[in-house]
Amino acid sequence: MMNLFVLQLLNGVQLGVLLFLIAAGLTLVFGIMDVINLAHGVLYMVGAYLIATFAAATGNFWWGLLLMLPAAVLVGMVLEFVVMRRLYARSHLDQVLATFGLVMIASEAVKMIWGTSPLSVPMPEILSGAVPLMGPLKYPVYRIAVIVAGLAVAVGLFVLVNYTRVGMLLRAGATNRSTVSALGVDINRLFSVVFTLGAVLACLAGALVAPILSVxxxxxxxxxxxxxxVVVIGGIGSIKGAFLGALLVAIVDTVGGVFGPIWLRQILDPAAAGQVGRVLGPMLVYILMAVILFAKPAGLFGRRA
Structure with a gap:
């Protein structure tokens, strides 16, 4: 039982760092730009397709990853200039409708370019093994590498946001956008940097998960x-909140989904425990969100409006 718990805990941490990479960009876009971007998941998908294409063309995962990063920067800059810049002064309803339409357009464009069949990305040979953890338990090296990469990006974002001039502008923009603009900061350039950074992080998450899941x-x-x-739990605009929220959501979703039916067997018969567990499992994340918002309506590290 302990081996299974440790395994699911590690799976939760790995999912958490991937969610953080996606949520960090989304919370910055919402917190600083005040834009609801339903197409953020498209960038995660595009990152996976980009590395699948580049890895197949070069025959090497690492070259594919290196080529994916500048391509992700280009995708983010073009998307911000062509689409998102037109939505800054629009209502949230307009933003939701426009970005939802972008999801439909992007999905059809991907089908036209890559087809409907799932793609696969070969795992790099150096990370293809498994390491022993405790007893007979082994954990894939690649998943550990994903955790390490996600933590490294989290540290880099923490330094960027808290100890650089760009980070100072990001924090100021999240607190009072109009004042930052009045002080002479080019707000359009700041928005472009924020959106492109979010796009790169989402594409990176898609690229890292590509060897594990089908694209x-x-x-x-x-x-x-x-x-x-994750963004709601952590607090809109907070990188620290996005990191903690991602870990909480991923661990509750992963561990709760596996151990929920096991714990319910202590009070219910196995058949009923399995049925109730399958119903309650997907709800645990939303129960967690409701509890946190009841205690802290602005999220763990959000600002009360």
Missing amino acids: DTGMGESVLILTFV
Whole structure:
């Protein structure tokens, strides 16, 4: 039982760092730009397709990852200039409708370019093994590498936001956008930097998960809901909140989904425990969100409006 718990805990941490990469960009875009971007999951999908394309063309995962990063920067800059810049002064309803339409357009464009069949990305050989943890338990090296990469990005974002001039502008923009603009800061350039950074982080998450999951057109939609839950729990505009919220959501979702039916067997018969567990499992994340928002309506590290 302990081995299973440790395994699911590690799976939760790995999912958490991926959710953080997606949620960090989304919370910055919402907190600083005041834009609701339902197409953020599309960027996660695009990152996976980009690395699948570049890795197949070069025959090497690492070259694919290196080529994916500048491509993600280009995608973010073009998307911000062509679409998002037109939405800054519009209402949230207009933003929701426009970005939802962008999701539909992007999904069809991906089908036209790459087809409807799922793609696969070969795992780099150096990370293809497993390491022993405790007893017979082993954990894949690649998943550990994903955790380490996600933590490294989290540390880098923490330094960027708290100890650099760009980070100072990001924090100021999240607190009072109009004052930052009045002080002479080019707000459009700041918004472009924020959106492009968020796009790169989401694409990086898609690229990292590509060797683990199949790359398909529906992968962005499935992760977007969890990402919004992370942003709400952590507090809009907070990187620290996005990190803690991502870990909480991922661990509750992973560990609770496996151990929920096991714990319910202590009070219910196995058949009923399995049925109730399957119903309650997907609800645990939203129960967690309701409890946290009841105690802290602005999220763990959010600002009360």
